[in-house]
Amino acid sequence: MKRLFALVLCLWSVAVIRDGLDRLIDETELPVLVHATAPEVRDRHGALLRAYTIEDGLWRMALSADQVDPLFYDMLIAYEDKRFRAHAGVDPQATLRAAWQALRNGEIVSGASTLTMQVARLLEDGTTGQWAGKLRQMRLALALERHLSKDEILDLYLRLAPYGGNVEGLRAASLVWLGKEPRRLTPAEAALLVALPQAPESRRPDRHPEAARRARDRVLIRMAQAGVITMGDAQAGQSDPAPPGRHAMPQIAPHMADRAVATGPGRHDLTLDKGLQIALENLTRTYMQGRDPRLSMAVVLADIESGEILASVGSPRYTATEGQGFVDMTQAMRSPGSTLKPLVYGLAFDRGLVHPETLILDTPVQFGTYAPQNFDGVYRGEVPVRRALQLSLNIPVVRLTEALGPAHLMSALKRAGVNPGLQGGAPGLALSLGGLGVTLEEMVQLYGALARGGEAKTLTWQNGAAPEPLDRIMSAASAWQVGHVLAGLMPPPQAGPQGRVAYKTGTSYGHRDAWALGWNGRYVAGVWIGRPDGTPVPGAFGGDLAAPMLFEVLGRATVRPAPLPPPPAETLLVSRAQLPATLQRFGPRDAAQSLQLTFPPDGARLSAGGDIPIKVRGGTPPYTLLADGAVVGTELRGGAFFAPDLGAGFTTLSVIDALGQSGRVSVEVR
Known part of the structure; x- marks a missing residue:
């Protein structure tokens, strides 16, 4: 009878303890489980372009299971918590083993922390060696297991595990210490990432490379003994050198990345192509080497049909003080010089004022108090309109602007999505010679409309965002005529095999801005060179300075030459003698x-x-x-x-x- 009573009492005590423990676990207040991760910017294919630190300068980055090599998961669980999938947050076997070893040796010989307990410590930033801390971690671990799945617990570990210095989480660690995403890891790389969180400061590869190597090698041997990898893989991994130091986080398309992050936190997917962006950034730096360090350069490359920006370079060096590299010159208002002339001629074709073979006067002329002059001070008398555009003569284009009306030119710019900066009163005839402010991105958008046969649409840089359709600025025939005339210009010396290019250069008043804009059968691009502070650059001409770079840009993008489109059926292709009398001469x-x-x-x-x-x-x-x-x-x-x-x-x-x-x-x- 006494034995039965004792048994009942024992069972009752166990039930009471169990129920009390259940209540204790249920009443456990969970810490915050959602943590800030670095804003990041990616290209059209999902490749990382740039990431930003979070509070306190920490690198902590979002990570999903499909971004991690399965080998890392296998190694982590086998090394840290081989019964992770089976226990409820605390491993009774590991706890009893650790307690028995501590009693026998009078000190802690091995730990019993599960991955869930380590997550509990990371969530509360707790200690590891004090019994009170251990008990708190056990309680929180049991509570976490009741609210989260095993994969969610692993996700927390991979996001919060310390990896030395200001690096938290597997993805940031892989980028900083290995210079790569953790999607594909060698056994040696995976072993290093398993070993570092156990002693993140004393094993930092940049400060203690030998300690990092030894810790990695121990993991490799353990993994071979556990059958996760072969002994041959372990021995081969041990021969790999330890990381020599930190890798710089990617800082590709920094100006465009800043622009994206300014719209809000989180992940931003851009239309940029990482390979093209890197190629054009390197090309820009190389092109500007040996030149005045106060000079800057900007480049925009876009797909003609989609209107998507594939590369955008705001300056040669983002961090340069001289040349104000931090200023995104693709967005700066500058005078476009002669690069608006193709628009004027296209509108004149559309209005029936002239044809490319029409003769127009290049002679001294005065409109009220305004007396335009050619850039070289020379007058050529009567010239074909086609030749006047190719020679970029000022007087013929001003004559056409006067006939069109400056307000009509401004209206066409706005229909193309350009928001020109105009100082003072109504627009005047000097508009066609660059007497207003536009951005490089706007000019590429305008030339994209010419390349598409007069159909305007906004350039897009956010992946998935449909371009905003705009009004047609001219007929397809008029736009083709402009492109055909511009494609007749001689390319710069040593231009690459990018096919025929319709292009126009420009130099603003006082040699402050050198421009080149153009397109081939697939891409439209623009180049600007000058000083961000707007001071003159003596001797700078768009044709000499910017045009060679434009052809380099199109050449980098063009795998196979893409031909310019054929003329629309309605295009009038005749000689001057065959034109109606009213179109044979303008004036x-x-x-x-x-x-x-x-x-x-x-x-x-x-x-x-x-x-x-x-x-x-x-x-x-x-x-x-x-x-x-x-x-x-x-x-x-x-x-x-x-x-x-x-x-x-x-x-x-x-x-x-x-x-x-x-x-x-x-x-x-x-």
Whole structure:
């Protein structure tokens, strides 16, 4: 009877203890299980471009099970907690073994911490050696097992385990110590990542490489003995050198990454292609080597059809102080110089004002108080519109802008998604020569519209975001004509095999900005070079400085040359003689009397050493006199005047009246 009573009492006591323990576990308040991870930016394929530290400068990064090599999981469980999948948070066998060894030896010989208990310690930042701490970890471990799955507990360990210094979690550790994602690991790499959390500071590879190597080798041997890897793999892994130090976290596309992170925390997937981005960043740094360190460069490359930005370089060196590398020059407002001229010509084609073969006057002209001049100061008389665009002449494009109206040009820019910066009042004729502010990204967007046959759409840089459709800025035929004219320009020397490129260069007033924009059959790109502070760069021209880089950019992107598209069916492809009379010439057609240069006669031979008499008939004064395209006399009136001594040689003399009519002769001075 006494034995029965004792048995009942014992069972009752066990039940009471069990129920009390259950209540204790159920009443355990769990710590915060969600922890901040580094904002990160990835490319279109999911490759890491850049990550950022979290509070206190910690590297802690999001990680999912499919991002980890299964070998690491096998090693971790076999080394740290081989009964992890079976126990309820505390391993009774390991606890009894550790207690018995401690009693026999008078000190702790081996630990009994399970992975769940280690997670409990990491969650509460607790100690490992004190009994009170151990008991708290056991209680929390049991509670965690009741609320989380085994995989969720492993995820917490892989996110919070310390790996030395400011590195927490497996993914950050793999990037910092191995320079790679943990998706594919060698046995030696996996063993190192298993060993480091046990003594993260004393085994840091950058400070204690030998200690890290020894710890790794012990894990390799244990894993071979446990059958996780072969002894041959363990021995081969031991011959691998320990990591020599820290690897820098990726800092690819830093300006675009900053732009993405500014929109909010978490992961950001961009349309950029990591390989292209790295190639263009390296190309930019190489191209700018040996140049003025105050210079910066920006590059944007986009897919024509999708409008997706594939690479964006804001400066040659993000951290450079000289040249203000931290400034993203793809977003800076700058004067576009002559790069808006293709838009003006395309709009003029669309309005039926001119055709590429139409003759247009390149002569001195004045609109009120505004008297534009060509960049080289030379006037060429009548030239085909096609040639005027290829030579980037200023006067013909201003004539067309006056005919179109500057407001029409501004409207077209806005339809293309460009938000021009304009200082003061209404837009004027200088718009077509760069008299406004635009960004490089906007200009690539505009040229993308030309490349797509006049169809505008916004450039996108966030992966998965559909480009915003915009209004058509011109007809497909007009856009093709512009591209066809620009593709007729001679490429820079040593241009690569990227196929025919329709491109335009530009230089802003005072040589502050050098531009080159263009497209081939698949990509549209833009290059800007200058000083971020807007100070002049003497001698900088878009054609010399930016154009070679544009062709390099398109060459890096183009695996096989992509041909430019054929002309739309409605395109008018005829010679000037076949054009309607109203399209054969642009400009004054109703002068009362045509201008004739009557003396000297064409082909005359004149004696050197004095002024040359000039006689004209008809036209509307005042007249302008030019010698070989250079102005040598203005505000001339009457039918006779003199040209200054021209020196020996052949010379072309031209007279232009107030309506733009001209007459010319070629003479030889002896």
